[in-house]
Amino acid sequence: xxxxxxxxxxxxxxxxxxxxxxxxxxxxxxxxxxxxxxxxxxxxxxxxxxxxxxxxxxxxxxxxxxxxxxxxxxxxxxxxxxxxxxxxxxxxxxxxxxxxxxxxxxxxxxxxxxxxxxxxxxxxxxxxxxxxxxxxxxxxxxxxxxxxxxxxxxxxxxxxxxxxxxxxxxxxxxxxxxxxxxxxxxxxxxxxxxxxxxxxxxxxxxxxxxxxxxxxxxxxxxxxxxxxxxxxxxxxxxxxxxxxxxxxxxxxxxxxxxxxxxxxxxxxxxxxxxxxxxxxxxxxxxxxxxxxxxxxxxxxxxxxxxxxxxxxxxxxxxxxxxxxxxxxxxxxxxxxxxxxxxx
Amino acid sequence: xxxxxxxxxxxxxxxxxxxxxxxxxxxxxxxxxxxxxxxxxxxxxxxxxxxxxxxxxxxxxxxxxxxxxxxxxxxxxxxxxxxxxxxxxxxxxxxxxxxxxxxxxxxxxxxxxxxxxxxxxxxxxxxxxxxxxxxxxxxxxxxxxxxxxxxxxxxxxxxxxxxxxxxxxxxxxxxxxxxxxxxxxxxxxxxxxxxxxxxxxxxxxxxxxxxxxxxxxxxxxxxxxxxxxxxxxxxxxxxxxxxxxxxxxxxxxxxxxxxxxxxxxxxxxxxxxxxxxxxxxxxxxxxxxxxxxxxxxxxxxxxxxxxxxxxxxxxxxxxxxxxxxxxxxxxxxxxxxxxxxxx
Numbered sequence: 001x002x003x004x005x006x007x008x009x010x011x012x013x014x015x016x017x018x019x020x021x022x023x024x025x026x027x028x029x030x031x032x033x034x035x036x037x038x039x040x041x042x043x044x045x046x047x048x049x050x051x052x053x054x055x056x057x058x059x060x061x062x063x064x065x066x067x068x069x070x071x072x073x074x075x076x077x078x079x080x081x082x083x084x085x086x087x088x089x090x091x092x093x094x095x096x097x098x099x100x101x102x103x104x105x106x107x108x109x110x111x112x113x114x115x116x117x118x119x120x121x122x123x124x125x126x127x128x129x130x131x132x133x134x135x136x137x138x139x140x141x142x143x144x145x146x147x148x149x150x151x152x153x154x155x156x157x158x159x160x161x162x163x164x165x166x167x168x169x170x171x172x173x174x175x176x177x178x179x180x181x182x183x184x185x186x187x188x189x190x191x192x193x194x195x196x197x198x199x200x201x202x203x204x205x206x207x208x209x210x211x212x213x214x215x216x217x218x219x220x221x222x223x224x225x226x227x228x229x230x231x232x233x234x235x236x237x238x239x240x241x242x243x244x245x246x247x248x249x250x251x252x253x254x255x256x257x258x259x260x261x262x263x264x265x266x267x268x269x270x271x272x273x274x275x276x277x278x279x280x281x282x283x284x285x286x287x288x289x290x291x292x293x294x295x296x297x298x299x300x301x302x303x304x305x306x307x308x309x310x311x312x313x314x315x316x317x318x319x320x321x322x323x324x325x326x327x328x329x330x331x332x333x334x335x336x337x338x339x340x341x342x343x
Numbered sequence: 344x345x346x347x348x349x350x351x352x353x354x355x356x357x358x359x360x361x362x363x364x365x366x367x368x369x370x371x372x373x374x375x376x377x378x379x380x381x382x383x384x385x386x387x388x389x390x391x392x393x394x395x396x397x398x399x400x401x402x403x404x405x406x407x408x409x410x411x412x413x414x415x416x417x418x419x420x421x422x423x424x425x426x427x428x429x430x431x432x433x434x435x436x437x438x439x440x441x442x443x444x445x446x447x448x449x450x451x452x453x454x455x456x457x458x459x460x461x462x463x464x465x466x467x468x469x470x471x472x473x474x475x476x477x478x479x480x481x482x483x484x485x486x487x488x489x490x491x492x493x494x495x496x497x498x499x500x501x502x503x504x505x506x507x508x509x510x511x512x513x514x515x516x517x518x519x520x521x522x523x524x525x526x527x528x529x530x531x532x533x534x535x536x537x538x539x540x541x542x543x544x545x546x547x548x549x550x551x552x553x554x555x556x557x558x559x560x561x562x563x564x565x566x567x568x569x570x571x572x573x574x575x576x577x578x579x580x581x582x583x584x585x586x587x588x589x590x591x592x593x594x595x596x597x598x599x600x601x602x603x604x605x606x607x608x609x610x611x612x613x614x615x616x617x618x619x620x621x622x623x624x625x626x627x628x629x630x631x632x633x634x635x636x637x638x639x640x641x642x643x644x645x646x647x648x649x650x651x652x653x654x655x656x657x658x659x660x661x662x663x664x665x666x667x668x669x670x671x672x673x674x675x676x677x678x679x680x681x682x683x684x685x686x
Contacts, residue, residue, distance in 0.1 A: 110531065111531075137593065138593070139592060139593055139596045150530055150531060153530070153538060154538060185582060187493055187496070187577070187578050187581035187582060187585075188453065188454075188493065188581060188585070195496060195497060195578065218582075218585045219581070219582045219583065219584065219585025219586035219587075219588070219589055220585040220586070220588040220589040220592070221589060222586055222589045223589045223590065223592065223593040224589065224592070232582075234530070235530050235538065235579070236578070236579055236582055238530035238531060238561075238562070239528060239530060239561075239562045239575075239579055239582070239583055240562065240582055240583060240586045241562065242530075242531070242561045242562025242563040243562035243563070243565055243583045243586050243587060243590075244562075244586060244590045245562070245563040246562055246563040246564060246565045246566045246567065247566065247586075247587045247590040247591060247594075248590060248594065249482060249563070249566065249567070250480065250481070250482055250566040251590075251591065251594050253482045
């Protein structure tokens with residue numbers, strides 16, 4: 001069976017590199033997904049010139065949607081929301097809202113994207129706040145979904161509960177994990193464990209038959225594969241993810257120093273270099289995989305601001321998968337089901 | 344000038360290995376610190392037998408203080424506090440409170456130690472809550488002090504402000520860093536940055552001339568050396584530290600797999616192994632350095648539960664340094680000074 005045609009909007013101007021990395025990614029996606037049409041949002045003149053140079057002008061899967069503004073990485077979210085209505089980011093989101101495309105992908109300013117997506121697309125029924133979710137690697141081999149990575153700073157227990165349901169749906173639909181193990185991120189000590197919100201969320205989850213809740217998990221087990229879905233508030237998730245990046249840098253720096261200080265190791269540096277590179281990619285998931293903004297009435301995938309062509313392409317893949325698995329509808333259905341069961 | 348004699352109590356029964364790692368550490372400390380007397384708290388019969396076997400019975404720097412109970416790693420803090428008044432942990436803390444020793448060191452149950460220390464020693468004037476602080480490695484080479492690592496889950500802005508002052512004193516006194524750069528751990532987005540407590544703490548710190556406050560820092564900069572002291576609440580600090588452990592494990596696992604899959608790498612495995620080992624030690628600071636419980640009227644150093652002889656010895660060193668630098672008095676003085684300046 002031939003897959004149905006679908007259309008995705010790309011914010012071409014976002015990220016540190018703009019079209020320099022978004023355009024090669026878009027071009028590569030054409031081959032990989034012959035059933036996907038791409039709407040390139042950005043400066044039409046610039047994009048047309050670049051497409052012409054690359055020999056892709058008038059390609060049947062491509063169209064250009066002009067945007068006279070660009071959201072800068074330094075723009076404050078509220079300012080971007082107010083003053084950048086003609087930006088490539090906003091226009092890509094508007095296309096989702098108008099049902100002209102099935103999803104959008106951006107490597108732009110995360111805060112602005114969250115604020116705009118929330119404003120333009122609105123929340124799904126039953127979801128109070130959006131969450132940023134990404135899949136991380138694990139020592140067990142299978143990916144681990146973690147949310148929220150920074151969309152919602154203060155989460156009450158209902159919000160965390162909704163995040164757990166959404167995370168389970170993502171793990172099932174995107175990775176095909178059946179009855180994914182869901183855990184709450186918490187700190188170590190038995191008694192002083194976490195805040196009241198976390199304790200209440202734990203209670204809500206253990207009473208919910210639709211969720212395969214396995215209890216608390218600590219930071220040292222994020223990557224162990226004990227859980228398929230890890231739930232926390234946006235502040236903690238953001239700090240944890242960024243800390244990973246910091247540790248990875250520290251380890252690589254130490255390894256390099258150790259190698260430099262050893263004569264024999266210097267000789268074999270060529271042997272180690274590719275490992276270092278692959279490790280740093282795999283361990284900085286934020287820099288490699290796209291993160292999805294979920295809980296909204298539409299699909300928004302966020303690629304890292306410093307995204308390379310490969311990272312942006314990986315975010316496009318993620319968007320295609322979420323469209324094909326109809327993730328927002330599945331989240332809405334699951335939440336309704338859970339709420340009926342609870343009532 | 345000969346250093347003054349000082350006395351330190353050791354909880355010999357704490358940690359996963361008990362006297363198996365605490366006793367060899369104590370014996371090694373005798374040589375390293377000829378001016379330090381050690382009070383070994385624990386099962387007197389067991390300790391005497393072990394000391395006799397090691398040839399250290401009746402050593403002039405050693406005395407044994409019998410304790411009929413042991414706090415288990417699985418004991419709930421409140422239960423330990425109520426029912427384990429004859430434990431080695433409690434007796435070591437009582438000796439500090441009675442001014443019979445200048446500090447105590449334990450590798451036992453962290454939650455129980457915090458609860459007991461708080462109850463027995465009480466808070467310093469001007470400090471509302473205790474904090475667990477440890478020094479972490481950085482790519483810049485200098486250590487970074489981070490607090491709170493799990494003593495106080497919910498921190499208001501006054502508590503976080505006091506943590507900042509205490510952390511600065513530790514960096515100055517223990518590491519000799521003058522005007523240490525103090526930062527608040529926060530998440531990335533400019534506008535939605537952190538909670539109201541963090542924003543208010545930032546305001547308090549920027550108004551305080553006694554603190555060299557450099558603003559917010561993100562998780563990826565914990566190990567960069569940008570800040571000498573990083574302040575956060577106990578929940579976030581605990582998750583961040585444990586996450587480091589998880590990432591380090593993941594990287595080592597990946598490196599091992601990569602090495603196994605490469606023929607040539609297998610040959611040079613012997614070359615890489617020592618690096619892996621040194622990295623994992625340096626990157627799991629929690630497992631290697633002692634953490635200090637500060638803000639109390641006495642010095643309490645916590646060694647990791649899984650502490651080896653080296654780790655417990657390193658915690659004893661930390662205690663000696665804090666006694667010699669009179670850390671609690673310095674914290675009290677600094678806080679009084681800061682509060683007078685503020686008034």
